[in-house]
Amino acid sequence: MIEIEGITKRYDATAVVDDVSMVIEPRTIAVIVGTSGSGKTTLLRMINRLVEPTAGVIKLDGADNRSLPGYELRRSIGYAIQGHGLFPHRTVAQNIATVPVLLGWDKARIKARVDELMTLYQLDPEAFGPRYPHELSGGQQQRVGVARALAAEPNVLLMDEPFGALDPIIRTKAQEDLLTIQKRFGTTIILVTHDMEEAVHMGDKIAVMDAGKLVQYAKPAEILAKPASAFVETLVGASERPFRLLSLGRVRDAVEKGTAEGEAIPGDASQRDALAELLWSGRPALPVRDADGKPLGRVTLDGLVKRSARPA
Amino acid sequence: MRGAPERLTGEGVPIRFDKLGVVIAVIAAYAAFAAPFATFRANRIVPGQARSMLEALPAATGPLLLAIVVVAALVALFKTPLLLRLAASAAALAALALLIGVAGTFLTPTGNTFARISPASGFWILIFAFTLLLADVLTRLELSPWARVGVLVVASAAVALLLISGSWNDLSILKEYANRADSFWAEGSKHVTLALGSLLAAVIIGLPLGILCHRVERLRASVLNVLNIIQTIPSIALFGLLIAPLGWVATHVPAAAALGIRGIGTAPAFVALFLYSLLPVVANTVVGLAGVPRAANDAARGMGMTDRQRLFGVEFPLAFPVILTGIRIVLVQNIGLATIAALIGGGGFGVFVFQGVGQTAMDLVLLGAVPTVALAFAAAIILDAVIEMTATRRREASPA
Amino acid sequence: MKAWLPALLRLALVVLLVAFLTNPGWFEPLLKPLTENNAPVIYNQGSLLTLTLLHLRIVLIATMAATIVAVALAILVTRPAGAEFLPLSRSLVNIGQTFPPVAVLALAVPAVGFGEKPTLIALFLYGLLPIFENALTGLTTLPANVMEAARGAGMTGWQRLVKVELPLSAPIILGGIRLSVVIGLATATIGSTVAAKTLGEVIIAGLLSNNLAFILQGGLIVAALAVLIYDGLSAVERYTARRMGRETA
Numbered sequence: 001m002i003e004i005e006g007i008t009k010r011y012d013a014t015a016v017v018d019d020v021s022m023v024i025e026p027r028t029i030a031v032i033v034g035t036s037g038s039g040k041t042t043l044l045r046m047i048n049r050l051v052e053p054t055a056g057v058i059k060l061d062g063a064d065n066r067s068l069p070g071y072e073l074r075r076s077i078g079y080a081i082q083g084h085g086l087f088p089h090r091t092v093a094q095n096i097a098t099v100p101v102l103l104g105w106d107k108a109r110i111k112a113r114v115d116e117l118m119t120l121y122q123l124d125p126e127a128f129g130p131r132y133p134h135e136l137s138g139g140q141q142q143r144v145g146v147a148r149a150l151a152a153e154p155n156v157l158l159m160d161e162p163f164g165a166l167d168p169i170i171r172t173k174a175q176e177d178l179l180t181i182q183k184r185f186g187t188t189i190i191l192v193t194h195d196m197e198e199a200v201h202m203g204d205k206i207a208v209m210d211a212g213k214l215v216q217y218a219k220p221a222e223i224l225a226k227p228a229s230a231f232v233e234t235l236v237g238a239s240e241r242p243f244r245l246l247s248l249g250r251v252r253d254a255v256e257k258g259t260a261e262g263e264a265i266p267g268d269a270s271q272r273d274a275l276a277e278l279l280w281s282g283r284p285a286l287p288v289r290d291a292d293g294k295p296l297g298r299v300t301l302d303g304l305v306k307r308s309a310r311p312a
Numbered sequence: 313m314r315g316a317p318e319r320l321t322g323e324g325v326p327i328r329f330d331k332l333g334v335v336i337a338v339i340a341a342y343a344a345f346a347a348p349f350a351t352f353r354a355n356r357i358v359p360g361q362a363r364s365m366l367e368a369l370p371a372a373t374g375p376l377l378l379a380i381v382v383v384a385a386l387v388a389l390f391k392t393p394l395l396l397r398l399a400a401s402a403a404a405l406a407a408l409a410l411l412i413g414v415a416g417t418f419l420t421p422t423g424n425t426f427a428r429i430s431p432a433s434g435f436w437i438l439i440f441a442f443t444l445l446l447a448d449v450l451t452r453l454e455l456s457p458w459a460r461v462g463v464l465v466v467a468s469a470a471v472a473l474l475l476i477s478g479s480w481n482d483l484s485i486l487k488e489y490a491n492r493a494d495s496f497w498a499e500g501s502k503h504v505t506l507a508l509g510s511l512l513a514a515v516i517i518g519l520p521l522g523i524l525c526h527r528v529e530r531l532r533a534s535v536l537n538v539l540n541i542i543q544t545i546p547s548i549a550l551f552g553l554l555i556a557p558l559g560w561v562a563t564h565v566p567a568a569a570a571l572g573i574r575g576i577g578t579a580p581a582f583v584a585l586f587l588y589s590l591l592p593v594v595a596n597t598v599v600g601l602a603g604v605p606r607a608a609n610d611a612a613r614g615m616g617m618t619d620r621q622r623l624f625g626v627e628f629p630l631a632f633p634v635i636l637t638g639i640r641i642v643l644v645q646n647i648g649l650a651t652i653a654a655l656i657g658g659g660g661f662g663v664f665v666f667q668g669v670g671q672t673a674m675d676l677v678l679l680g681a682v683p684t685v686a687l688a689f690a691a692a693i694i695l696d697a698v699i700e701m702t703a704t705r706r707r708e709a710s711p712a
Numbered sequence: 713m714k715a716w717l718p719a720l721l722r723l724a725l726v727v728l729l730v731a732f733l734t735n736p737g738w739f740e741p742l743l744k745p746l747t748e749n750n751a752p753v754i755y756n757q758g759s760l761l762t763l764t765l766l767h768l769r770i771v772l773i774a775t776m777a778a779t780i781v782a783v784a785l786a787i788l789v790t791r792p793a794g795a796e797f798l799p800l801s802r803s804l805v806n807i808g809q810t811f812p813p814v815a816v817l818a819l820a821v822p823a824v825g826f827g828e829k830p831t832l833i834a835l836f837l838y839g840l841l842p843i844f845e846n847a848l849t850g851l852t853t854l855p856a857n858v859m860e861a862a863r864g865a866g867m868t869g870w871q872r873l874v875k876v877e878l879p880l881s882a883p884i885i886l887g888g889i890r891l892s893v894v895i896g897l898a899t900a901t902i903g904s905t906v907a908a909k910t911l912g913e914v915i916i917a918g919l920l921s922n923n924l925a926f927i928l929q930g931g932l933i934v935a936a937l938a939v940l941i942y943d944g945l946s947a948v949e950r951y952t953a954r955r956m957g958r959e960t961a
Contacts, residue, residue, distance in 0.1 A: 071866045081860055088880065383765050546935070
């Protein structure tokens with residue numbers, strides 16, 4: 001659990017982060033969204049003390065994060081940044097092993113961990129381990145960057161626009177990979193982004209920041225349904241709102257009784273995808289099947305339209 | 313707890329040391345109290361005797377200079393306003409410059425023309441320390457190009473005034489000058505002619521060569537490689553290597569000999585300096601032209617400019633600051649290298665340096681070295697200012 | 713140009729240089745036409761090989777000292793504690809470069825007398841500048857996100873310097889060392905005017921006795937050494953740059 005209590009960072013007279021308090025539950029993903037200059041990156045960097053706060057306290061599992069020297073604290077927290085920041089003079093394997101080496105793990109344990117992470121990220125340890133970062137594609141570099149952040153099995157992972165430099169297709173894949181790995185390791189993740197789409201997709205909770213202040217901190221559905229201010233509303237995007245709301249729900253939760261003609265949609269797909277398919281194929285309803293192909297019922301255009309309306 | 317109250321260190325204003333100031337104060341203290349201020353020699357080649365600051369200056373002026381140095385060092389030591397530091401360093405340098413002349417007159421026995429008084433290590437170290445302070449202030453003030461040239465002009469005028477007023481006339485370096493005033497100016501003009509003339513020739517040949525290299529990619533690598541190899545060859549070696557071919561030309565082509573081309577003398581020095589100058593000019597022309605934004609070139613082509621119009625209307629103006637940087641490198645380098653021309657009879661300030669080395673007369677070495685350094689320094693400041701001016705004008709013109 | 717041609721030319725140059733230094737007599741007929749009045753053809757006041765080795769030794773010692781001091785200084789002014797000196801050190805480098813090597817050489821003589829010492833001092837001082845300047849460039853132009861990652865991974869200041877900053881700056885620092893060595897080879901040649909035992913002696917002797925053969929052999933040996941060393945160091949630099957993932961222009 002991460003408790004941020006009244007944290008403030010001032011440079012000269014201007015408060016970049018102004019009296020922010022929030023609690024991040026263990027094994028969840030909190031996404032901090034905001035425009036550039038909103039203080040979201042500074043807030044993130046105060047958690048692993050790359051920036052020292054002017055006032056306030058941050059506690060990790062109850063312990064003040066100032067109870068250790070900064071560098072020791074940072075070894076216990078994963079950190080992944082935009083453009084990956086891989087060390088160009090070290091091989092992929094050496095890059096991933098950075099923090100375990102700093103912590104003095106023995107060789108066998110480091111090798112095992114590096115191999116595990118590379119396999120997890122679909123990079124063959126034999127083929128990719130000895131390569132240098134500039135020999136990899138952008139998507140591979142990004143994966144190595146996240147693998148390096150996870151190497152020392154941190155409980156907390158901080159990510160600063162980790163997918164910012166990726167093209168849309170690779171970005172979607174990277175987001176899915178991260179969700180899978182978060183479930184597997186149960187890591188608490190705090191992710192900074194300026195992309196509301198990404199925030200709604202990834203976050204268990206979303207924190208919206210504007211001019212150094214925390215404007216709203218709530219579940220995605222609530223942010224979409226009840227934006228706390230005009231600023232949040234703009235950020236959500238009035239024209240995108242219904243679709244984002246639908247993207248939060250699974251088709252299986254919108255299933256009605258009955259049957260429909262044509263190709264079926266899996267129950268795990270998002271309701272947004274179902275709506276898109278309905279509109280595109282011009283059908284009033286789609287059959288829904290679960291992963292084994294068993295029919296679950298149907299999803300209708302009318303039903304989805306009702307679901308996309310502003311909740312009461 | 314927000315807005316924690318400012319913690320006060322003791323009462324009143326906290327005293328803070330300036331890190332560079334500590335270094336300067338230590339150097340200045342050593343130079344003022346432990347090192348000799350001037351050297352007295354009975355004639356120009358015997359070893360000298362050291363004189364401390366108080367011994368070298370008449371009654372009141374010794375303590376006065378000491379006081380000025382101590383105050384200026386204290387100003388440097390603590391964190392003080394920039395303008396105060398500027399005033400302190402300028403005052404200390406001016407006092408040192410004036411009083412070393414006074415020391416010269418004071419220490420020279422009346423009527424003795426053999427005695428030589430020269431500034432000693434203490435003086436030079438003090439000059440170094442306060443120049444360091446001045447340089448730091450000027451760097452931190454981030455002066456505009458015009459202001460930097462202004463400072464150079466003021467400093468040169470001050471030195472010229474001291475020279476003309478004759479207050480340094482009793483110093484050994486000026487006694488050496490008095491003995492060879494005519495040859496000093498003759499060698500000086502040779503030095504400048506060599507440095508500037510070879511630069512001019514390099515620009516006349518190098519610019520078109522650079523443009524050609526930019527247009528013809530196949531040529532680029534080989535031309536730059538050859539010029540690179542020439543730059544690598546040490547100057548004496550290159551001077552030496554040119555003696556043979558130029559000597560051959562002089563004996564076999566009468567017209568060349570009539571033009572003054574010979575194996576030894578100005579010709580090989582000129583050719584060597586010219587060859588050294590080519591690389592920076594050609595390379596910077598190529599880099600400058602390559603740096604012209606593609607969009608600008610495409611736009612020019614799209615508007616129907618011919619290659620020639622594009623070169624003079626778009627590419628050349630945009631590449632100009634980079635080409636100018638090459639010219640700056642060449643000029644500063646040539647002013648320094650021209651000293652070596654003296655070894656092969658090419659003249660220049662190097663004549664005094666090598667004569668001085670040969671006679672172990674350091675004042676003579678200084679007579680050659682000081683104007684060389686001054687020229688190179690002035691050239692660097694002026695050209696840096698010009699480069700900055702052309703570069704900013706272009707940046708303002710094209711919003712980027 | 714074929715790829716193997718430069719390598720072949722370099723190899724030929726090495727072979728020629730070694731042959732000339734070990735058996736200068738073989739080349740006597742070639743240089744003979746350049747002398748007059750039965751003057752000696754091959755330098756006879758010392759072995760060319762010894763002079764070459766002494767020449768290289770001076771450059772080596774001075775460059776090593778300059779490298780240690782210059783890199784240490786560059787590290788100092790790029791740490792938070794020395795940051796105050798950074799702007800000044802840049803100005804000093806700029807000013808320092810306007811001092812011609814000959815002047816530095818000549819001005820060192822009153823302080824330490826004639827011989828190898830003033831040459832060593834001049835080489836050392838003049839060698840500092842390019843190495844310092846390049847080390848400064850290398851240490852101040854490190855990719856920001858790599859440095860951020862190093863800090864974020866929990867490296868201490870020392871670990872960042874040794875494991876990230878210095879390795880990444882190595883190619884640029886090597887470039888400075890290469891410039892410094894080339895300038896050093898040239899300055900060491902002039903060093904013979906203050907009685908240092910270097911190859912300059914051969915050229916100066918030739919100039920004094922009007923012996924073209926001396927001038928030519930001295931000049932050629934120095935030039936060949938400079939070109940070969942420059943070339944070799946460039947190759948090392950390119951290799952390190954590739955290794956560090958920093959492409960040089």
